[in-house]
Amino acid sequence: MASRAIDSFESASQGNSVGFTRSSRTCLATEVYVRPYLSLIFFTHYSLHMAFSTVAYTGLAGVALYVVSHWWNNRIPRGLKRPPGPPGRLLIGNLLDLPKSKEWVTFDRWAKEYGDLCYLSMPGASILFVNSHELAKELFDKRGSIYSGRYQSTVLNDLIKLDWAMVFAQYGERWRRNRTYFHQFFNQTAVENYHDIQLKYTKVLLKRLYHSPEDYRTHVRYISGASILEVSYGIQPMSETDPFIVLSETTIQRATEAGIPGTYLVDIFPFRTKFQTELGQLGEQVIEMLNKPVEVAKNNMRNGRPSMVSALIETFENDPNRPDDYEDLIKHVPGVAYIAAVDTVSAQNEKPSLSLILYTKSNGILLQFFHMMLLHPEVQKRAQEELEEVVGPGALPSFKDFGKLKYVRAIFLELLRCNTVVPIAVPHVLNVDDVVNGYFIPKGTIVFGNSWTLLRSKSLYGPDADKFNPERFLDERTPYPDFAFGYGRRACPGQYFGENSILITIANVLHLFHILPFEGENGPELPAEDHFDSGVILKPKPFKCRIIPRSPGAAKTLEELDH
Numbered sequence: 001m002a003s004r005a006i007d008s009f010e011s012a013s014q015g016n017s018v019g020f021t022r023s024s025r026t027c028l029a030t031e032v033y034v035r036p037y038l039s040l041i042f043f044t045h046y047s048l049h050m051a052f053s054t055v056a057y058t059g060l061a062g063v064a065l066y067v068v069s070h071w072w073n074n075r076i077p078r079g080l081k082r083p084p085g086p087p088g089r090l091l092i093g094n095l096l097d098l099p100k101s102k103e104w105v106t107f108d109r110w111a112k113e114y115g116d117l118c119y120l121s122m123p124g125a126s127i128l129f130v131n132s133h134e135l136a137k138e139l140f141d142k143r144g145s146i147y148s149g150r151y152q153s154t155v156l157n158d159l160i161k162l163d164w165a166m167v168f169a170q171y172g173e174r175w176r177r178n179r180t181y182f183h184q185f186f187n188q189t190a191v192e193n194y195h196d197i198q199l200k201y202t203k204v205l206l207k208r209l210y211h212s213p214e215d216y217r218t219h220v221r222y223i224s225g226a227s228i229l230e231v232s233y234g235i236q237p238m239s240e241t242d243p244f245i246v247l248s249e250t251t252i253q254r255a256t257e258a259g260i261p262g263t264y265l266v267d268i269f270p271f272r273t274k275f276q277t278e279l280g281q282l283g284e285q286v287i288e289m290l291n292k293p294v295e296v297a298k299n300n301m302r303n304g305r306p307s308m309v310s311a312l313i314e315t316f317e318n319d320p321n322r323p324d325d326y327e328d329l330i331k332h333v334p335g336v337a338y339i340a341a342v343d344t345v346s347a348q349n350e351k352p353s354l355s356l357i358l359y360t361k362s363n364g365i366l367l368q369f370f371h372m373m374l375l376h377p378e379v380q381k382r383a384q385e386e387l388e389e390v391v392g393p394g395a396l397p398s399f400k401d402f403g404k405l406k407y408v409r410a411i412f413l414e415l416l417r418c419n420t421v422v423p424i425a426v427p428h429v430l431n432v433d434d435v436v437n438g439y440f441i442p443k444g445t446i447v448f449g450n451s452w453t454l455l456r457s458k459s460l461y462g463p464d465a466d467k468f469n470p471e472r473f474l475d476e477r478t479p480y481p482d483f484a485f486g487y488g489r490r491a492c493p494g495q496y497f498g499e500n501s502i503l504i505t506i507a508n509v510l511h512l513f514h515i516l517p518f519e520g521e522n523g524p525e526l527p528a529e530d531h532f533d534s535g536v537i538l539k540p541k542p543f544k545c546r547i548i549p550r551s552p553g554a555a556k557t558l559e560e561l562d563h
């Protein structure tokens with residue numbers, strides 16, 4: 001397997017974001033692919049402002065770069081072939097084939113048309129979709145040492161200095177260490193320590209739903225993130241306007257916009273622009289976001305309120321072999337969880353945080369829960385019968401009930417699977433040339449596990465795999481929908497925490513409330529089954545519903561929560 005030092009993807013990804021207007025696009029995948037195209041536009045635009053000779057020089061250089069990078073992605077060593085995929089166009093390859101909305105629908109069609117592997121090539125990038133379970137395991141697990149890279153953005157990683165965050169980090173020593181520490185706090189056993197916090201915010205949600213059910217989206221966003229802030233720093237945000245929430249939300253939102261290739265003109269311009277100054281300020285805001293909550297956590301620690309920060313401080317204080325950069329770890333490890341939570345906490349911004357990807361996952365699943373319960377009253381009813389039997393009236397479901405709440409768990413698994421919340425997954429990057437089933441995959445290829453397609457496989461989930469039907473998970477042979485949490489060595493390290501948050505929330509909401517259609521002027525209103533926004537996170541568009549206590553007894557329990 002040949003490994004070459006340079007390829008066009010790498011030079012493009014390290015050469016980086018270019019352009020001169022703020023882009024309104026909201027799809028990470030598209031943003032990634034569109035980069036080389038923007039380079040070309042930039043060359044053209046730039047040329048207009050220069051003398052004729054410079055125009056010619058710049059234009060030629062741009063075209064040469066473009067052609068060479070396209071050729072590089074298309075090179076195929078003798079005896080090998082390129083994986084199948086949509087036929088490309090001269091010079092631009094598959095650039096125009098990339099969907100601008102509901103990407104998973106197009107990716108699924110390609111999977112059906114081209115089979116287990118589907119390949120796209122364009123100047124500056126090659127993309128591989130992995131469409132079979134066997135190959136997903138083979139590439140991301142068995143060949144994990146070469147399929148675990150991440151796309152490197154100059155704006156996010158170098159200029160805004162978000163490179164400490166595990167999700168953006170290149171596969172390597174720094175990523176591995178951060179992940180190891182993160183795992184100590186979020187492994188299957190460790191997350192049991194957070195049951196009380198998760199239950200506390202579940203009760204907050206119940207109270208809020210009781211008093212202002214019409215704001216259910218705001219409530220869901222708030223509680224999804226509040227528990228993480230408490231776990232990470234011991235901070236208890238009382239509302240979605242808490243200063244820590246606002247600080248993190250505005251920082252991440254700005255970083256997200258800045259991270260879209262084409263938003264800022266950097267790298268190609270050899271001198272400092274006002275944009276770079278702006279990015280410098282944003283970088284300072286990122287540092288503030290990283291430092292401020294740690295200061296509060298240290299204070300909380302003195303007042304006896306534990307958190308990840310206090311646990312890390314205690315670990316390092318007593319360790320003579322502590323790493324030299326332990327002070328950075330004290331900030332970065334909880335910081336990853338913090339940025340995973342911010343957008344979920346905020347109620348002010350309904351935009352998905354596309355390039356950072358993490359946000360809104362639990363939030364997205366919980367919103368889907370309301371959506372699916374509304375469309376499937378029979379599922380709601382069956383879960384409520386189970387809750388009545390296992391938990392009974394007057395009590396609230398707790399973590400110890402999970403073993404018996406088989407149907408509620410089946411709902412959770414079906415929510416993960418059917419309209420999986422990260423349908424096009426978070427792409428990995430292949431870091432050396434590879435050969436799969438006789439197909440040549442060049443180094444630098446962006447590799448998508450095609451989660452939507454994999455999780456709707458009829459051979460694994462039955463002939464009705466494209467329908468929402470929790471019953472399939474009552475059969476213990478139905479496989480756990482693990483691709484919902486990503487692939488191989490980069491698979492989600494927050495899985496157990498996420499699972500617990502969602503399970504405890506849906507069990508409690510179903511136990512106390514009916515989720516019913518909104519009564520409009522023309523009768524009951526129901527959102528369509530695919531009432532989703534486009535974006536990296538699959539989230540239902542806003543819809544109205546009625547959330548009412550299930551019985552006078554449920555109303556009484558809810559009243560008691562206020563005291």
Ligand code: HEM
Binds near residue numbers: 179422427487490499
């Ligand atoms: C049920 C909710 C969640 C789902 C469905 C989910 C899904 C995912 C997916 C698909 C990825 C990409 C994996 C890959 O690259 O192959 C990911 C990465 C990640 N998730 Fe989650 N996640 C959830 C909750 C959480 C929570 C609550 C946290 C924090 C406590 C978290 C922290 C992370 C981190 C740090 C990464 C980056 C891992 C890396 O790059 O090595 N996630 N998640």
